Amino acid sequence: MRFSKAFIPTTKEAPSDAVLASHIFLARAGFTSQVAAGLYNYLPLGKRVLKKIENVINEEMTKVGAQEVDLSFVTPADLWEESGRIEKFGKELLRFRDRKDNLFVLGPTHEEMMVSLVRNRVTSYKQLPLNLYQVKTKFRDEARPRFGLMRGREFVMKDGYSFHATDEDLNREFEMMEASYKRILERLGLDFRVVEADSGAIGGSGSKELMVIADSGEDTIAICESCEYGANVEAAERSDRQEIPEAPEGDFNKFQTPDVKSIGNLANFFKVDPYYTMKCVAKRMMYEDGDQVVLFFLRGDDELQEVKAVNAAEALEIADVSEEELTALGLVPGFMGPLEMETVPCVFDSSLKGGKDLICGANEEDYHYVGVDMSVLDEGLFADLYTAKEGDGCPHCSSKLLYTKGIEVGHIFKLGTTYSKPLKAEFLNEKGQAEPFIMGTYGMGVSRLIAATIEQHHDEKGCIWTKETAPYMVNVMVSNIKDAEQLAFGEALYKELQDAGVEVILDDRKERFGFKMKDAELIGFPYTVIVGKELEHGNVQIVERATLEKRAVFADKAFTEIMDRLS
RNA sequence: CGGGGCGUAGCUCAGUAUGGUUAGAGUACCUGGUUUGGGACCAGGGGGUCGAAGGUUCGAGUCCUUUCGCCCCGACCA
Structure with a gap:
């Protein structure tokens, strides 16, 4: 290419609305231009980079036997009704009608389409496993698109779907895809980490995210300083505490604690480590058929992790509750405790299991209980609710966990039968019985990878492309x-x-x-x-x-x- | 969806408080000349329904109402 003939409109000044380095440099160097919120044009250089990344993905997918397809971008709304996701996705789905007044949806992801393509065409266990993927524009009408290519409404994603007869086979494929995704990111020259992710309400037996390490990342991840463990903070675990503070002495008793409402004050008041206090966080949990205030109890030195709370309470969403609402429910903000709590459901963090010598609210203004023994609540619901902190022990090797920021460029997921069941996608097993496909899904944000590459590789002068991403070498x-x-x-x-x-x-x-x-x-x-x-x-x-x-x-x-x- | 900010030349912005010539600068662009190792210089030139609609006024970029768009923080987010 001759530069004199190329369409590469570079500018000295950055567009005023660009914040991130990747956004600024991609715009200034003539790779992309913004059209509207979350919509971007790819100019020749941008298109070349996009293709380079696609090529790497295609090569690696071919190596592991995945086959490329191209599913229609416009998808009939019926499919989304069938899977139930038309409600769940809500306004993110861009809907419209054709001239015959049929309702359609711009594909935000293609589980439904892929399942509908495969069902009734793959009918026997002998045809499994099958791994199909595409690299395609997706549309999600995000409430708040931002940061250039990082979070667009229209974006390019590689989405893959695998179909299996057994869980074992899904597990094998999942590991293979993880390895394949790692190779892709290595080839692209990115510093990344594979982390445990929240499996969420979708269920399934596990998911992992591929995070490109960058300060501008929107996700916080906890990574082990010495082993491979890493997790999104939403899902991060920790080892049992190594050093347990000295326990306070004292039998079960009720103490007057005037105006002692916060954990800090409480620990000070009794001169105990916050570890021995019980923190109560009230949240409104939303379910399909209404909502419900739930009390979450943790040790005083822990913070509630809301995603874990949602999972533990099997809710769809979580929201804050005002003190007025709590009072209306007969609760005493600042003095809430689990004992004799019958009006509102409670969930306890797993670190409280078997806990002794605890201090908790007495559900009475200005009173706390001391010397509480959790064994009286053994029947309660225990679950992981804590937020793993920087410095906590790694759950695998007990070394220290560190916090860092990451850009989620990939998410691989063991779906199980989440989609095949409602969409009635079945095959016949060896015994001639119909079973729903066991599925995996594997996403990679291709346009986001462009941004992530520059977030990680730039200096004050501009972009620094790596060998596999450079528009021209x-x-x-x-x-x-x-x-x-x-x-x-x-x-x-x-x-x-x-x-x-x-x-x-x-x-x-x-x-x-x-x-x-x-x-x-x-x-x-x-x-x-x-x-x-x-x-x-x-x-x-x-x-x-x-x-x-x-x-x-x-x-x-x-x-x-x-x-x-x-x- | 809640809070905040901004829409004036291709781009970055001044001008709006206190209404009053033909709406400005830098940059980019075109022409000519000079220059050629770190976004050069000189001269000339083109480019604007001041986001849109309505209103007040003799007169609106500026005041009022409505509306659209964009950005940031938060909520949300395969």
Whole structure:
């Protein structure tokens, strides 16, 4: 490609509404342009990067025997009724009617379509397993799209679906896909972590997220400093506490605790470690058929993890409750405790199981109980409710957990029969009995990967593309095109590289040196060959974008030098 | 959906408080000239229904009403 003919509109200034580095640089360097909230155009450079990532995905999918399909973007609303997700997805589904007044939905993900494609076509266990995927534009009418390509309404996702006869086979496929996804991210040159994720209300026996490590990530993940363990903070676990603070002494008793409402005050008041206090968090839990206030009890030094709370209470959603509402329910904010609590359901954090010497609210203004023994509540509902903190022990190796931020670029999921059952997608097993498919689903945000790559690989000058993501590997820059010698050399090198199959661009624009260098750095070609005034001494320079290292080489060695660096 | 901010040239923004020539700057673009190793310089030029609609007024970018769009924080989010 000749730069002089290319559609690469770079700008000196960033669009005023861009916040993230990836958004700013992708816009400034002419990769993308915004159309409306969450909608973006891909310009030639952006499209090239998109294709590069797709190619890597396609190659890796082919290696593991997944087959590419392309399902229709517009999907009949009937399918969504059938699976029940038309309600669940709510306003995120963009709905519209055709000329015959039939209702359609722009595909936000394709479980329904894929199941409907496979059901009645795959009918025997002998045809399993089957893994189908596509790389396609998705549409979700997000309440708040943001951060450029990071969270668009229209975005490109690779979504794959596998069908199995047994759980064992799903597990095998799941592990294979995890390995395959790791290879993809490694090839793309990304620093990432595979973490345990919330399986959520969808159920299934597990899911993992692939997180690209970046400060601008929207997810907080807990990772172990020494082993491979990592988890989204929504799902992070921890080892049992190593050092238990000294227990307070005292028999069961009721104490007057005037105006002692917070855990901090309570611990101070009794001079005990907050570990021995019981924290009560009231939440409104939403269910299909109404809502219900639920009390969650944790140790005083723990915080409630709302996703875990939703799972424990088997609710759909969670919301805050005001003190007025609590009072109306006969509860005493600041002094709520689990003893003789009959009006409102309670859930206890697992770390309270078997706990002794605890202090908790007495459900009476200005009174707490001390010396509480949890064994009296053994029948209660216990579940993990805590938020794993930085510094907590890793559940696998007991080393320290660290917090970091991640960009979720992939999510793989053991679905089980969540979709095959309601959609009645069945096959006949060896005994001739009908069974629903056991499914897995594997998503990867392709457009988000572009943003994630730049979030992780940029400097103050612009983008730094990696080998597998660069729109062009080499930029042959003719410093002054009016210099016939420079131009001729540049043209020759350009052709030579092109003939060798290198993705190369020739900067033959009638611009000054500085202008072209700024563009090269902004766009982020891995290598720029400067063909300039050093040519009269028989030299050109090769600049490596990642390090900005500039090295002179003999002009007649430029080609082999570049080829060496690319290999 | 709650809170906040912003819509003026392709882009970044001034001008709006206190209404009053033909609406400005920088940058980008076009022409000519000079320049050619870090976003050059000189001269000339094109480009605007001031987000939209309605209203007040002799007169509205500026005041009033309505509305649309975009961004940020939060809620939400395979």
